[in-house]
Amino acid sequence: MIPKTTHPSYDVYLQRLAREKRLIKCGQFIIFICFFLFWEVSSRLHWIDPLIFSSPSRVANLMVRYLLDGSLWFHMRITIFETLAGFFIGTIAGIILAFFLWYSKRFSAIVDPYLVVFNALPKVALGPIIIVALGPGYSSIITMGAIICVIVSALVVYNGFHEVDANYIKVLQSFGASKWQNFKEAILPASLPTIISTFKVNVGLSWVGVIVGEFLVASKGLGYLIVYGFQVFNFTLVLYSLVLIAFLAALMYQGVAYFEKWLLKKLR
Amino acid sequence: MSYLELASISHYYFNEKHCTHALDNISFQVEKGHFISLLGPSGCGKTTLLSIIAQLISPTEGTIKLKGLPIDQHNISIGYMLQQDYLFPWKTILDNVCIGPKIRREWVTGDYDKAKALLAKVGLTDVVNKYPDQLSGGMRQRVALARTLMTDPALLLLDEPFSALDFQTKLILEAFMSAMLKDYQKTSLLVTHDIGEAIAMSDDIFLMRANPGSIHLHIPVPEHVRNLSPIEARKHPEYHQLFDQIWKEMNQLDTENDASLV
Incomplete structure (x- = not known):
């Protein structure tokens, strides 16, 4: 077994690692939200044809109905x-x-x-x-x-x-x-x-x-x-x-x- | 009658474009319990010769007899150790050691105890449930030795088993192996290109030449060097004499070979 050692800069390293992980999760979440938000908004404002591209809310409604x-x-x-x-x-x-x-x-x-x-x-x-x-x-x-x-x-x-x-x-x-x-x-x-x-x-x-x-x-x-x-x-x-x-x-x-x-x- | 007899073994490798003459008319005899080294440059067919004796390939010409009987008519096991240990990484040490009898379908319940006893004999007691990657190179090669001895081989073939180890481990393992094999009275053939190793470990040395591979010289190791452990033997004055003699022979072969290639 390798004895457990520590060093003040090891904590700093761990913190930096945790921060990096948080940032990545954050970025992923933002893309997710933006995508659906943009889809919904552009569909409602008729930037895209809602008949063809539908919208997240309609898909969600359908999902709930079919789930039930x-x-x-x-x-x-x-x-x-x-x-x-x-x-x-x-x-x-x-x-x-x-x-x-x-x-x-x-x-x-x-x-x-x-x-x-x-x-x-x-x-x-x-x-x-x-x-x-x-x-x-x-x-x-x-x-x-x-x-x-x-x-x-x-x-x-x-x-x-x-x-x-x-x-x-x-x-x-x-x-x-x-x-x-x-x-x-x-x-x-x-x-x-x-x-x-x-x-x-x-x-x-x-x-x-x-x-x-x-x-x-x-x-x-x-x-x-x-x-x-x-x-x-x-x-x-x-x-x-x-x-x-x-x-x-x-x-x-x-x-x-x-x-x-x-x-x-x-x-x- | 000798224990192991090779009678005019020749071997050719075939492929679509070439027919390569790997071994030419090799004959020698080995007494029971003796340790023989095949010494030579790379490409002189040493490994081919071992593979033939191990019956992994059959020679184009010639016969091998063990105790007077053709070797393929015996139901004996031949131990083969390679440059590296080649322990199976997904098996525990104990299962690695036990693979021989299991493959040969000779497994009996007492074999686990036998394997543990062998591991203890090679100086490894608390590793049975470990995996090979938890062991050092020297330990792994000792496990490989235990695996080889597990089937009580009538003959031990060693294909540069120390070449992948660092120098210190190599010396220790040489001494250890030499003592083990004497203890078990095993007849062994070692393939090596290390002159020192050949002298320190063997009773007889066969110096081989390449193109095609053949026996160039038979060099018996002097009696009092033989009986020393490999580490002691390396210090003996006659060891150095013999080393020089073989060194010169090998250089001579080298220059002849170079000249013939030009």
Whole structure:
């Protein structure tokens, strides 16, 4: 243990640190207030068309109304479920694919050009085909959320597997380890940080997949509300959904970030 | 019959553009309990030779026999220590030491006690539940030694295990390792480019040359230097004599090598 020491200028340093933190929080708060204030004022004074851009108060009113009649929770629940399902399926499938790519060099060499094509392809363009194939329901929307992140996470994780120091494998092989043992004891634990970093990217990606999926086919969910609001020219509804999506996506991202911190701390 | 016998081992590395001759016709024998050093410049195939003996790669030509039987027909464990400890940072010290029997599926319940006893033997008692990053370089290399001894290896291969340590730690660890290996009667092969280390620790030294890697000279270490601990051996007059002799040989090889490359 290092003995606790102190010095008069250490307190000054701590104070300066606390002040800096306060200033940053303050700045963030001011931007938040200014944005909504400016939106509200410019909408009321008709600087912007309130029919198109609505206003924070109208969005808030709508939110309260939908919260009370339960439809907020209804649509939100569906979209959250689809996004989480897409995220988990896509990520896990990506990791499994990365495992096979790592396990067999030949397999990875064979599928390499197809992975390149599939990775470069804008996955949302597959939407109509997926919907026709799987039918207009949860399954096709979840597939959209999953397919958009599966290849990119497979490639990133596979790269991570390759960056593991080969000498760890040498240690295990000197004890006669099998390939699966190499994977379990060295490759997987050593690349956990890489795997978690793909989680963060995939949260964002599966939101894209699910919202586009809902645009195309759904009759419920936040993405559906955006398209519906657009079609009936109810832009308060569009902005209401947008605010909810922004909030939920940020929340999920933070959740993954906390999970990452916790896991890395556990792994030290 | 010798304990370990290498008979005309040759190895080539292949890739699309080249076929590299890494080892050429290497033969030597090691008696049980002896400590052998393979000394040579970098690129002379020392590590390749160790990997072949450890059965991590199979030689293009030649055979290795242990106690008269081809080495791959034994169900023995061969200990391999690398330049760095390569302890798994996410495992505790105890789990790191126990990895060998677990990988070999020979795990028995008493092995935790055996691991603790080995750790005590290498002078580490209160670290079992710590993680590798809480230990110093010398301590970590001692844990790596305990991990290697855990499977009772028939043969110990040391690939410059002291090269990443500071000089003082290196001397202490050399002495410690030498005493441990004598104690356990282990047959060991050390790969090094450090002349002093080779003389201080070994019974026999094989001086290697590069392009392709082959044995240039067999230098037995004088009896009374052998029996000293590495630190004592370094002070012995014959140590210095031998050092000079090997130094000259290595320089000669160097100039020959340079000349052949020009």
